Structures are given as structure tokens and as C-alpha cells.
Amino acid sequence: MSDRPQNQLDDIQPDSPQDLSVSIPQKEWVMTAEALEELLLWLDADREKAAEVYEQIRGRLIRLFMYRGFVESDEMADETINRVTRKAPRLRANYKGDPFHYFRKVADYICMEYGKKKTAPLPEVLPDLGLEIDESEPIHNCLDRCINQKLSTDEHYMVIRYFEGDGHEKIVNRQKLAERLGITLNTLRIRIHRVCRILRKCVDKCVDSEMELHLS
Amino acid sequence: MPKMSRNINDSDSIKQYLLGELSGDELEAVERRMLSDADYYEQVLIADDELMHEFVNNELSDSDRAQFKKHALSVPQRRRGVKFVQALDHYVQKNAAQNVVPMEPVVVQPSWGEVLVAFFRRPAVGFACSVALLITLAPILWLLRENQRLRKELAQAPSQQALQEELRVAREQNRTLSEEIGRKQDLLAQRDRELLQLKAHEQGIDRTIPPSPESNTSLEIFPIALGMVREGGNGNKVSFRPDAKRIRLDIDLAANDFKMYRVALKRNGVERSIWSGPAEHVIVEPAKITLPVIVPTSILTRAEYEIDVRGIKSSRESEHVDTYYFRVP
Numbered sequence: 001m002s003d004r005p006q007n008q009l010d011d012i013q014p015d016s017p018q019d020l021s022v023s024i025p026q027k028e029w030v031m032t033a034e035a036l037e038e039l040l041l042w043l044d045a046d047r048e049k050a051a052e053v054y055e056q057i058r059g060r061l062i063r064l065f066m067y068r069g070f071v072e073s074d075e076m077a078d079e080t081i082n083r084v085t086r087k088a089p090r091l092r093a094n095y096k097g098d099p100f101h102y103f104r105k106v107a108d109y110i111c112m113e114y115g116k117k118k119t120a121p122l123p124e125v126l127p128d129l130g131l132e133i134d135e136s137e138p139i140h141n142c143l144d145r146c147i148n149q150k151l152s153t154d155e156h157y158m159v160i161r162y163f164e165g166d167g168h169e170k171i172v173n174r175q176k177l178a179e180r181l182g183i184t185l186n187t188l189r190i191r192i193h194r195v196c197r198i199l200r201k202c203v204d205k206c207v208d209s210e211m212e213l214h215l216s
Numbered sequence: 217m218p219k220m221s222r223n224i225n226d227s228d229s230i231k232q233y234l235l236g237e238l239s240g241d242e243l244e245a246v247e248r249r250m251l252s253d254a255d256y257y258e259q260v261l262i263a264d265d266e267l268m269h270e271f272v273n274n275e276l277s278d279s280d281r282a283q284f285k286k287h288a289l290s291v292p293q294r295r296r297g298v299k300f301v302q303a304l305d306h307y308v309q310k311n312a313a314q315n316v317v318p319m320e321p322v323v324v325q326p327s328w329g330e331v332l333v334a335f336f337r338r339p340a341v342g343f344a345c346s347v348a349l350l351i352t353l354a355p356i357l358w359l360l361r362e363n364q365r366l367r368k369e370l371a372q373a374p375s376q377q378a379l380q381e382e383l384r385v386a387r388e389q390n391r392t393l394s395e396e397i398g399r400k401q402d403l404l405a406q407r408d409r410e411l412l413q414l415k416a417h418e419q420g421i422d423r424t425i426p427p428s429p430e431s432n433t434s435l436e437i438f439p440i441a442l443g444m445v446r447e448g449g450n451g452n453k454v455s456f457r458p459d460a461k462r463i464r465l466d467i468d469l470a471a472n473d474f475k476m477y478r479v480a481l482k483r484n485g486v487e488r489s490i491w492s493g494p495a496e497h498v499i500v501e502p503a504k505i506t507l508p509v510i511v512p513t514s515i516l517t518r519a520e521y522e523i524d525v526r527g528i529k530s531s532r533e534s535e536h537v538d539t540y541y542f543r544v545p
Contacts, residue, residue: 060251063260066291069236073293100252104244139303147307163308166273193262200300 031082038088039081043099057081057103064107076114080106138214142206146199155195162192230263235280236287268294268301397530401476405494408478412493435464435510440523440540442468452542454521460513467507467525467540472498474527478534479509482522489524491515516544 043057044050058077065073083106084091095102147156161177164170178188232238233246249256270276271284288294335341438454456463467479477498480489491511499506507525520543526534 056254057251060257063257064247064250066293067234067236067260067264069287069290071291073291098248098252101248104248104251107247137303139299140306143300143303143307159304160308160311163269163305164312167275189262190258193258193265196265196304197261199304200297203300203303204296 031085035085035088038092039085042088042092042095053099054081057100061103061107064104065111068111070111070114072114076107076110080110083110138207138210139203142203142210143199146202146206150198150202151195158188159192159195162188227259227263230260231267231280233260234264234267234288235283237283264294264297265301268298269305271298272301272305405476408494435462436460437464437466437508438542439466439506440468440542442470442538442540452540454516454542454544456513456516456544462510462512463516465509465511465523465542466499467495467509467523469498469505469507469525470538472500472505474529474535474537476528477507477537478526478528479507480524480526481511481515482524483517483519485520485522495525518544 040047040050040054043053058081061077061080062073065076070076080103084103091099091102147159151159158177158181161173165173174185174188178185181188183191229238229242229246233243238246246260250260251257267276267284267288271281271288274281276284289298336345436456438452438456440452440454454463454465477495478492479495480492482489493509493511495507495509497508499508509523520541523540523542525537525540527537528534
């Protein structure tokens with residue numbers, strides 16, 4: 001961490017794995033309500049805003065670990081938060097920097113601990129081109145259902161038009177769609193992404209339910 | 217080979233990050249921004265979706281494709297993402313081919329404000345609104361003007377108390393003027409009597425100025441009706457005592473149109489009057505109006521007489537009222 005600012009952190013360093021293993025075993029520490037309260041107060045004086053920030057940090061930490069190639073991204077995110085929470089009282093008193101920076105630093109240490117463990121090898125069959133779609137798979141029924149439930153007629157039309165075609169045709173379709181809606185391509189891109197995120201959430205939930213039913 | 221520093225804002229940097237090709241300072245910069253900046257975080261998520269679409273549609277370069285497989289597909293959550301994109305892609309192709317897409321243009325629901333603005337921008341609506349405004353404003357402006365005018369008049373108009381005072385003063389003046397007129401008329405009557413006396417004295421006739429009405433109580437009174445024929449029949453007959461110095465002739469008036477009257481006495485159709493005098497004290501009764509005239513008996517002989525009654529106007533002009541007849545048998 002050669003770029004560590006001089007006026008930050010000082011002796012309030014994110015715990016190195018070695019320190020933690022000697023001083024306080026991580027697995028023995030349990031998040032309490034008081035501890036969580038201390039963390040929230042450090043994040044923001046407004047309790048409600050602090051809770052929002054907490055959720056944002058957790059979600060982004062999960063993504064961070066995912067993009068680093070880690071499988072246990074949820075677990076690692078929670079561990080990062082736990083470690084920061086343990087230091088919250090001291091951070092509240094002395095830390096003057098960006099909390100997100102501190103979280104990231106702790107996430108670095110977590111990554112070192114977990115040692116870039118990609119738990120499973122690549123599956124034998126990957127979603128790839130050329131493979132025929134098996135419509136019997138739950139994901140297709142779930143997608144149909146979720147589109148009907150979650151999307152309006154206009155949103156449905158927008159999604160179809162946005163992803164329709166190949167290559168240059170797709171680009172032209174998107175430009176025409178943006179003109180029709182009276183918005184820029186970037187705005188269209190953002191709208192489509194948000195619609196797809198809603199669909200994705202619905203589909204994941206649906207697929208998980210189907211799998212549970214199937215297993216039971 | 218160390219990576220050259222790059223602007224983390226560009227899409228290539230984000231793509232390289234998602235492919236696991238960043239490290240060191242660049243990696244830290246992207247991750248710090250992703251954690252702290254909501255908009256940047258969303259850009260990363262969008263880029264991740266697009267990367268998956270490009271992978272599914274075989275739009276990645278060979279090296280990127282290989283890197284994606286190695287880095288992204290090693291994570292189960294990202295594999296699920298790719299499965300989702302594949303299913304969505306399949307859905308789009310199926311529905312586009314089946315032409316189930318609505319053909320009408322997409323309507324972006326405008327806000328209420330935009331709807332109102334668009335409505336009022338229509339020429340017909342604008343014209344109608346202008347006409348309605350004119351129709352509404354015209355009477356309002358007229359009312360305002362009238363209100364202002366009436367307020368001004370009211371402010372200028374005297375108060376009720378002032379009006380009553382004015383009326384009282386006017387009545388007082390009227391009463392004073394009436395009294396003055398009465399005095400003047402009395403004075404005129406007095407002058408007429410004096411003139412008559414002078415004339416009578418010149419003519420050698422002892423004419424007695426008719427006394428004031430207050431001394432009429434001992435006089436013989438003879439009613440003189442209108443319309444009695446001049447000769448014979450049952451005409452007005454005046455037969456008085458031999459010792460009577462004066463008699464009173466009560467002339468029956470049809471109407472009392474004058475404040476003062478003057479009577480002239482003529483004998484036997486002779487144009488020249490033998491006597492004249494004022495008469496002003498009209499006696500008004502419910503069914504009768506009487507003009508009493510005091511006549512000296514010294515001028516009355518056995519003959520037919522004519523009484524010419526004239527009303528005196530305020531301008532001193534006289535107007536013929538009626539002619540009455542009587543005889544002294």
C-alpha cells in the first residue's frame with residue numbers, strides 16, 4: 001500500500017491477517033446490536049441514511065469479490081463488514097477519511113486470507129454458443145412469467161427492440177428506438193439495464209423456487 | 217509487462233476490470249470508485265451485462281472471450297448471469313420472429329405538466345382560451361369601471377343628513393317667500409282699493425271700499441250662480457233692504473285657479489263697468505267654491521247686471537274666468 005496517505009489511518013490500520021489471527025480470532029467475534037449501531041454512527045449521523053450506506057457497501061463489496069473471481073463473495077463481504085465494525089468505536093473517534101476506502105482496504109486483506117480461492121473448477125458444460133436452447137429448463141418458464149408480471153407493454157417492446165438483430169442491425173435498431181423515445185442512446189442503455197435487473201432478480205428467485213420444488 | 221495508466225472512466229478500463237485484467241493502482245482506483253460512486257457503480261453493472269451479451273452473441277474478440285471464460289465463468293453468480301442473458305436473447309428472437317411485438321409506436325407517458333402544456337399549445341385551444349378570456353374579462357372590466365364611477369359619485373354626493381338639512385332650508389325659504397308674496401298681494405289689494413276710491417271720488421260716486429272679510433257678518437248675502445240667463449226666468453235675483461249700504465254677492469266658481477280675482481260690474485249690457493274691485497278670499501267647501509264680493513248698494517238700481525270675473529296671475533296679468541248675471545228687481 002505505497003499510496004497510503006500520511007494523514008489517514010496512522011495507527012488505525014485495517015487489520016492485517018497476521019494481527020487478527022493473533023489478537024482476536026475472527027470467527028469468535030459476533031456482531032451485536034451495539035456494535036452495528038457503532039458502525040452505523042460512523043457511516044452517517046443520520047440513522048436512516050447510515051442504514052442505506054450500509055446496504056450499498058455490502059452489495060458493492062459482494063460485487064467487488066465477484067469481479068475478483070471469488071466464489072464466496074457474500075461471506076467475504078460480511079467478514080469485511082464484521083472487521084470494520086470491530087474497529088468502529090476507534091474509527092468514529094479518530095478516522096477522518098473516506099469510509100469506502102477503509103472498507104476496500106479491509107477487503108484487500110480478506111482477499112489475501114481467502115487466497116483467491118475459486119472453489120470449483122470450471123464446469124464441463126458452459127453456456128456457449130451453438131448449443132440448442134432447452135426450453136424445458138426452468139429459466140425459460142421463469143423468464144416468460146417474470147416478463148408478464150414485471151414489464152409493461154412499453155417496456156416489453158423496448159426490450160425486444162433493443163436486443164433484436166445482430167451486429168450493425170442491432171446498433172441501428174437501438175438508435176431508432178432512442179429517437180422514437182426521444183432520449184439519448186446512453187439513457188436508453190441505462191433504462192434497459194434497469195429493466196433487465198428487475199427481470200434478473202425475478203428470474204433468479206423463480207429459478208431457485210423451481211429448484212427447491214424439484215429437489216423436494 | 218506493467219499496464220499503462222489509463223483513465224478509469226472509459227469503458228475499456230471497466231471492461232478490462234471485469235475481465236480481471238487490471239491490477240495495482242488501476243484496480244484500486246476502479247474499486248474505490250465503484251464502492252463510493254453510485255453512478256460509476258451502475259456503469260460497471262451495465263458494462264457487466266453488456267459483456268455477457270457480447271459473449272452470448274459471439275461479439276467478443278478471441279482473447280476477450282477466452283479471458284471471460286476463464287475469469288467470469290469461474291464464478292457461479294456470473295455463470296447464472298450468462299444463462300439469464302442467453303434465455304433473454306432466445307426470448308427476443310422468438311418473439312420478434314413471431315411478430316408479437318406491438319406495432320404502435322412506444323409512447324412514453326408524459327408527466328401531467330407536459331400533458332397540460334401540450335394541450336394548451338394547440339392553436340384551437342389557444343384561440344378558444346383567448347376568446348373565453350376576452351368574454352370573461354369584458355364584463356369584469358366594465359363592472360370594475362362602474363364600481364369606480366359609483367364610488368366616485370357616492371363620495372361626491374352629499375350625505376343624507378346634508379340633504380335633509382338642505383330640504384329644511386329650502387322649505388324655510390319657501391315659507392318665507394310665500395309669506396312675502398302674501399304680503400305683497402295684500403299690499404297690491406290695498407293699493408287697488410285706494411285707486412278705486414280715488415276714481416270713485418273723481419266720478420262723484422260714493423264707493424265704499426269693500427271691507428275686509430272680517431266685517432261681513434251683518435251683510436245680506438246673495439248667491440250668484442253660473443249659467444243663469446241674463447233676462448227673465450229664474451235668474452240670480454238680488455233684492456236687498458232699502459237701508460243696506462252694502463251687500464255680498466257670493467259668486468259660485470267652477471274652480472279656484474287663482475290666488476286673487478277682480479270683478480267688474482256692468483249694467484244693462486253697457487260695456488263700461490260701473491264698479492270693480494278685488495276679491496281674494498275664496499271660500500272652499502266640499503261641493504262648492506264661493507268668491508264673495510262686497511258691492512255698495514248705492515250703485516245698484518233696478519236693472520240687469522253683469523259680473524265679469526277675472527283671475528289675477530302672479531305676473532299681474534288677468535285672465536277672464538266667467539261672466540255672471542243678476543238683476544235687481
